[in-house]
Amino acid sequence: MTHNKSSLATPAELHTFVGAALRAADLPAGDAEAIASLMVQADMQGSDGHGVIRLSQYVKRIEAGGINRVPKIRMVSDRPAMAVIDGDNGMGHLVVTAATKLAIEKARETGVAWVGTRNSNHAGPASLYARMAVEQKMIALYFAVGNANHMPPWGGTDLLLSTNPIAVAIPTKDEVDVVLDMASTATAYGKVKAKAKRGELMPEGWMMDRSGRPLVDPTKSDEGFLLPIGGHKGYGLALVIGILAGTLNGAAMGKQVVDFNKDSSTRTNTGQSIVVLDVNAFADLEDFTRAIDTLIGDLRNSAKLPGVDRIWMPGEQSAIKRERFRAGGIPISNGVLRDLDLLADQLSIGRLKTFSTATTGVL
Missing domain, CATH: 3.30.1370.60 (Malate/L-lactate/L-sulpholactate dehydrogenase, NADPH binding domain)
Structure with missing residues (x-):
């Protein structure tokens, strides 16, 4: 059993940060707000593999021309x-x-x-x-x-x-x-990414390597495939x-x-x-x-x-x-928070404001 700490952000603070990042990437303000709302909804319902964890990747694609602003x-x-x-x-x-x-x-x-x-x-x-x-x-x-x-x-x-x-x-x-x-x-790949950011192992049954053996290290996901x-x-x-x-x-x-x-x-x-x-x-x-x-x-x-x-x-x-x-804040793993801090510095916007920490037990 390992214990990993997560920061907490209010939905409003997370929305503000995501919107600011997307505007800084030159998306129109209205579009940035609409996307931020949906990304925060993803994290609020526990879909943390598809929420703010994707923000740095989105910005990278926008700036590389992979997405039309x-x-x-x-x-x-x-x-x-x-x-x-x-x-x-x-x-x-x-x-x-x-x-x-x-x-x-x-x-x-x-x-x-x-x-x-x-x-x-x-x-x-x-x-x-x-x-x-x-x-x-x-x-x-x-x-x-x-x-x-x-x-x-x-x-x-x-x-x-x-x-x-x-x-x-x-x-x-x-x-x-x-x-x-x-x-x-067996799982969404976003959950594999989230496990990697939290420093956790995957359960057997999610992935297999090309020799047919269970793959449990999410940082080695390129060595296998989802089942x-x-x-x-x-x-x-x-x-x-x-x-x-x-x-x-x-x-x-x-x-x-x-x-x-x-x-x-x-x-x-x-x-x-x-x-x-x-x-x-x-x-x-x-x-x-x-x-x-x-x-x-x-x-x-x-x-x-x-x-x-x-x-x-x-x-x-x-x-x-x-x-x-909504009442107690959205957990943001330390790995994701580090990425968001780097993104904020890169875009010259304020870092995500967090207000507390929570400890979660992970097998």
Whole structure:
């Protein structure tokens, strides 16, 4: 057991810092604020592999020309229940937000809408965008192609697939909304990066080296690959998600995927897809959400294995973290804080203000 200290930052301070850094990298102020809000939301829900830990990488790509500071996001295909958006190599947060808002608008008219993106970039955790729809009492499904290939096809060793995540959000009446957010690999690569920054080992089952042995040192992740969830089933899931979010939209997939961890200047042509369903087109919203609440109660109150205190629903623990971090501060690991301090000095902005420390026990 090792104990690693983390600094704490209020959501407001973190938002201020991220926004200042992006403005210093010459992003328009409004875009910087919108991206900062989504990045802070990622950290607040515990998605620390996709939040402020990515800031230095984003700035590096922006300054290297790998991301367009002032994109002209536009539709390249438009029908009543679908669209394809070209992100003009802008920040993924902006591109996917535009796609999600359009899908919500179209779903109000058609009952269901599918909007895909091309020429986008890394956009943070999938659940951010699924939750935008569920906040409108709609159902959302989100697919994305990851920004680096970390997984081979089942039985192979060539890295031809990414973590390719999926998120599904379903509204409730009084319960916490059901929000599933998962990679098609045993873990998201961002969690590997977060482990490295905290000086922690990975559990067996996350990665394997090219000889088939478990890989637990996150600093040696280049020596192996991520494992799919459920063996060959996870491989199949990663493949079809990549086709739906990448190939279908004219975005990168397979050998075309650019590893943005190692290449800061090449366009990634990242693809994402968001599907939004208006519950009212299928059922009475009140009846549906009440039925979901009943189902949740049945699951939560079902018989438990010895030693299990609570059965959790997807999204519940993230909701609890949002409230806890809003009140007590967002943990920022010392490794990430060092990177942010270096970035602040590089950009000639004030360093992130932290107000306390917390100790976390890590196996």
